[in-house]
Amino acid sequence: MNIILLHEDDFISPTCVRLSDHRLTHILKVIRAKEGDTLKVGRLNGKLGSGLIEQLDSDSCQLAVTLEQAPPPATPITLVxxxxxxxxxxxxxxMxxxxxxxxxYVINSYKTEKSFWQSPVVEADTVHRYLLEGLEQCVDTVLPTVHFKPRFKPFVEDELPAIATGKRALVAHPGDHAPCPIAVKEPMILAIGPEGGFIxxxxxxxxxxxxxxxxxxxRILRxxxxxxxLTARLYDGACDR
Amino acid sequence: MNIILLHEDDFISPTCVRLSDHRLTHILKVIRAKEGDTLKVGRLNGKLGSGLIEQLDSDSCQLAVTLEQAPPPATPITLVxxxxxxxxxxxxxxMxxxxxxxxxYVINSYKTEKSFWQSPVVEADTVHRYLLEGLEQCVDTVLPTVHFKPRFKPFVEDELPAIATGKRALVAHPGDHAPCPIAVKEPMILAIGPEGGFIxxxxxxxxxxxxxxxxxxxRILRxxxxxxxLTARLYDGACDR
Structure with a gap:
């Protein structure tokens, strides 16, 4: 956790938050912070900034926050x-x-096991938790949107062409195709198959x-x-923003 | 497992192997192969090819192998x-x-916890097992070499300059440096710090x-x-070999 992400519910005034969940545990046990210390914070879907610890004990942590810095730019690749x-x-x-x-867009495919659609990884709470972990790692605040499309054909025929409009659309597939381009300068949409690939x-x-x-x-990659x-190759901005 | 990797001990004649371990289980339970089927095989540190199942039961599998194809080219990046x-x-x-x-080269650093040097991940058997899994995934036969260097200063001062000779040497570090180059056309050596970075x-x-x-x-990446x-950005050949 390289940033403490703040939610609407945490704010007890426009510039003050109180935390009492796993973030408090992190502040006490991992950062080992004390009153007067300043932590890197960010408002979910908002700005980055700093939080001054005004009060800290085993029950709660109160921070005076200043949020002035824009989060890093988005990577312009839609993933299917x-x-x-x-x-x-x-x-x-x-990731x-x-x-x-x-x-x-998380879609069905012929080689997707049906049972996967009953697993927690298609439930909003689970998805949200792992997305937050990613944001906390990379110091970003903007939550990705994950859409589930359990029917391949209607999605690809009826919805995907509109989603792909204005984007360079690529599907990664083993075989004798053109090599994946590098450092593309336009918005992209990238489709990746399941283990074993698309049929x-x-x-x-x-x-x-x-x-x-x-x-x-x-090489056949996981x-x-x-x-x-693919993300690293397609988006040059990963390094030179 | 996208390839069955064959070891010297498996060969009962120059063109015939007998398997009875987890690879037999894989052939029976995952591939669900039968006598007469042909499987993708490779000789560890040797060539790729095919294996015709001559005999298969719950105790062993005997394959007649033909090994004629070179493994994919190595990625010319030494990792520190x-x-x-x-x-x-x-x-x-x-990976x-x-x-x-x-x-x-797996090296010590200030932020490396001392206990990690007592864990199984610095033991040859563990390392070998995970390297094999990677080769089995990507259909390669050439086992990487992993060197452990538990003393930072003697390694970096006395050994590293010779290892880096003839290579473009890069250390990835957060901060206001030049962006990581893309598609470098020469051999490289790349140093990556622990969680929290090099000091x-x-x-x-x-x-x-x-x-x-x-x-x-x-973004701070895991x-x-x-x-x-870094591997995807630095080595253009990842896609167009």
């Missing part, structure tokens, strides 16, 4: 991801928030919806490593 | 990594193998050893996500 194993999805939510991705029908449907098929080379590799 | 939490190190070993990195003394020592300090932008992001 086939639902994968829950363990992997938890890491991907955290997506950490990399500054702001729009995720040919699904790739065809994505191509019909305006997606270019690109290759990541001869889904989460494909997400990080 | 401060020892981090065991959970993270396990993922990093697997390094998956990304085709072949030389890792200034350590960065100075690396600079004295010939390293340039580069920034990954305003160590494992820094490894994947």
């Amino acid at each position: 991801l086939a639902l994968s194993r829950p363990k992997m999805m938890r890491r991907i939510y955290r 997506a928030a950490e990399f500054g991705l702001k729009e995720l 040919p029908y699904e790739v065809d449907k994505l191509v019909e919806a305006g997606f270019e098929t690109v290759s990541l080379g001869p 889904v989460e490593n494909a997400v990080s590799t | 990594l401060a020892l981090s939490r065991p959970k993270m190190m396990r993922r990093i070993y697997r 390094a193998a998956e990304f085709g990195l072949k030389e890792l 200034p003394y350590e960065v100075d020592k690396l600079v004295e050893a010939g390293f340039e300090t580069v920034s990954l932008g305003p 160590v494992e996500n820094a490894v994947s992001t």
Whole structure:
């Protein structure tokens, strides 16, 4: 946790918050802060700044906050991801928030196990928790939006073309395609299949919806490593903002 | 497991192997293969090819193997990594193998907890197991070499300059440095700090050893996500080999 994220409910006045949950535990046990110390804070979906500890004991922490700095710019890649194993999805939510991705569409695919749609990783509370962890890691405040689309065909045919409008649309798929481009200068939408990949029908449907098929080379990457590799390659701003 | 990796001990003749361990379980339970099927195989540190199942039961699997294809090219980045939490190190070993990195130096740093040096993640058997998982994922046979250097100063002063000779040497460190370059066309050596980063003394020592300090932008990434992001950005060949 490289930043304490503040929620609306924490504010007891416009410039003062009181915390008593796991963030208090973090302040006491990990940061080992004391009254008078200043912590890095941010308002969820708002600005970054600092919080001066005015009062601290085992029950609560009261901070006087100053919030003046804009959060880092978003990474202009919309991610369309086939639902994968829950363990992997938890890491991907955290990673997506950490990399500054702001729009995720989690979709069904032929190789997505049906049981995954009954797991906690498609529940709002779980998703929210892992996204927060990502923001707390990378010092950002802007919560990504995660949309679940449990029906592949209606989503790809009826909704995806509008979502992809104005964006360079790529689907990463093993095989003899053009290499994935590098440092693209326009907004992007990137589709990544499940473990084992999209089936040919699904790739065809994505191509019909305006997606270019690109290759990541001869190595077959885990889904989460494909997400990080593609994000890092496609978005030059990751390093030079 | 996208490939069955074969060890010297498996060969009962130059073109025939017999398997009876977790790979047999995988063939039976995950692939659900039967006699006459052909599986993707590779000889550890050797060539890729195929294995025809000649005999299969619950005790063993015998394969007639043909090994003619070279493994994918190595990624020309030597990684120098401060020892981090065991959970993270396990993922990093697997990821390094998956990304085709072949030389890792795991070093001490001020923020490395001493107890990490007593954990299984510095033991050869553990390291080997996670490296194999990475190779099995990405369909490669060439095992990376992991060197442990529990003393920072002697390693950086006495050994590192020779290791870095002929390579572009970069240390990723938060702050107002030049952005991390993209698609570098020469061999590289990349140093990444522990959670919380290298301390200034350590960065100075690396600079004295010939390293340039580069920034990954305003977001603070987890160590494992820094490894994947930097590897993807630095090595263009990840996509167009």
